[in-house]
Amino acid sequence: MGERRGQMAEQHGADPHSVAEASSERRPVKAPTGTWATVLLPIDENDDLRWEHVEEQLDHLIGAGVDGVYTGGSAAEFWTQSEAEVDRLTGFVAARCAAAGVPFQIGCAHPSPQIALDRLRRARELGPAAVQVILPDWFTVTDREAIVFLRRLADEAAPIPLVLYNPPHSKRVLTPAEHQGLCGEIPEIIGLKVGGGDDAWYEAMRPVMERVSVFVPGHHLASGHRRGAAGAYSNIACLNPRAAVAWWDSIRDGLPAAMSVEARLNAFLGEFIQPLQGEYCNAALDKLLATIGGWSPIGTRLRWPYSGVPAEHADALRAIARERLPDFTCA
């Protein structure tokens, strides 16, 4: 496995320099950009979905002017959703977004490739801008298996393109060369949703970014966009969708203030949110951000067996955020 992993770029002739030169005009016209917002799962004490709060949340996201809305990310606890819930949620999001003219993507992620394929077949019928998929997540897939998997998904989704979601906690985290190889093999991939990295990572990702939209975490959007990232599936939109949109406008307009907003966001996250990472998963922290932002009654609960941050802790952090991030908190 060690030998087969990491060879995708060489195997498939993806020399970084030749791809960079050849691909500059290949980024698809409809490739996503900007600030995209997840639909979070508001749940009650029995772990049942509060549909009225989903509706309210979606109205708020659409009203905030986000560049797009998506379902089925980690923050949406995709692995906990029953197939009936997936269908009701995605049908609802598709109908509302289509009526409002807001692009939407549907997350078909699931650790089981069979369930993911089934979700993708149903998602296709809803006409999303793209479907988001992860690599199978129990046994690590080889390069060949990743291609076999994505080839089938691309064929079944056609003409809907794919976004590959490869966060740092994936079973297999792809290197820039591996992303390049996969995107070369599966041209239906129009976007990547990844954890980002340092200057060397952005440099290595350059040929990939010329070819597809690379989305990085929301709190790195200003510095990421400077180095070629196209947007974010944004945790900052969890905190406050309207403020995240305004921030993206300033990033896109190249305003120097955008970088100081990023510094303020990261100072707050570094001091108060990231230290919680040992105890809570990222989905819990995204729900915490939404509760701090206070723009919709989503709540901090996560579905069994994961822990959400206690509501009192969110209240305490909201008071701090009002001082440190007044532009990202509601009165």
Ligand SMILES: N[C@@H](CC=O)C(=O)O
């Ligand atoms: N990783 C997140 C991004 C939003 O916070 C997701 O679940 O999509």
